[in-house]
Amino acid sequence: MKVLYLIADGMGGWPLEELGGKTTMEAADTPNMDELAKDGIVGVAQTVPEGMQPGSDVANMALLGFDPARYHTGRGPIEAAAQGLELSEDDLVWRLNLVTVSQLNIDGYMRDYSSGHIDTEVSRPVVEALQEKLGNETYTFIPGIQYRHLLVQKDGAKSDDAQIAINPPHDITDKPIKLDLRAFSKSPHLWDLVFEAKEILENRDINMSMANSIWPWGQGRPLSLPNFTETFGLKGGVISAVDLIKGLGFASGMDVIEVEGATGLLDTNYQGKVDAALEFLKENDFVFVHLEGPDECGHGGNAQDKVEAINRFDAQVVAPLREALKDEDVAWIVTCDHFTPIAERTHTMDAVPFLINGSGCAPSNVPSFSEAQANQTGVKLEEGHTLLSYALDQLGLK
Structure with missing residues (x-):
């Protein structure tokens, strides 16, 4: 039996007046997920442990079967793992966003956590310029994808900087940055770096984008995860546009499958991801296919775009995979990592809906796959990192 684990990042949400009291999942046209849910097990899983930040890093680690409270x-x-960086045990690795703020002072607001979803072709030279001008024995700027980059602080894990709490920029869209600036000020060297970077970003010969500040956050020691195959007995691969998912794959010894044109946005290469999944499953057991689009639309606060992202996930990922594998012995796990409600424009702690479909799964007979329907089945996994083991057990694969 082959296992397809399909993730629509941030798909869950709350009812909206503009959608007639429906969530974006309920408003979307999802006949394929609905059919899989009706014929399979449906429930909810708490992917983010109590006391941890509800982010894709924590939640996707849990979905892959690794306890974030232990390994995160x-x-x-995680993103450093995706780039295969050689790091020392005491290095401190920061996620580094290129952001747009109204002004970089205590009266400023976070205007855009992604600098208008800056293209990689634009952002990479900017980060390379930051490294050329500001990189030193302590700090190294590492270019990534779009607005997502890295800052490595040599031996920083042994310093107080490891304990600085900076808000993820997508959590504070249109909100004040005063508390974060106070946090940055606890590290004089990091404070200087942020403001020196601001001056460089003001140079239009270097930067023609909306980005006017760097935003270091999400710091920690290098990641180490158990081997996925040794843990679950399956040869697995991950498919995603974002380094976060790739990093989890690399760190756990999974195959990381690159797809040209995978953007992490609404316009991603859906067919390319489907083709890559099908090709991988010809010789292997398990594939984790991740779509970022619903989450980005949730952060953007656009309900219609998020509905469309969920529509496309069902029609352009789930549907063609079902058609291609209709005569094969396959199992399905479909879920999201966390909620990204339109009203909040950031992640929340809600337990996420999931479905498991395959031989051995008793039909739930729910009429559709949605947050409300999943909550009514009585199936709830209090520890989200047990979802994969639970599914494999139900499918007779454990």
């Missing part, structure tokens, strides 16, 4: 060290280290 920070957002930055």
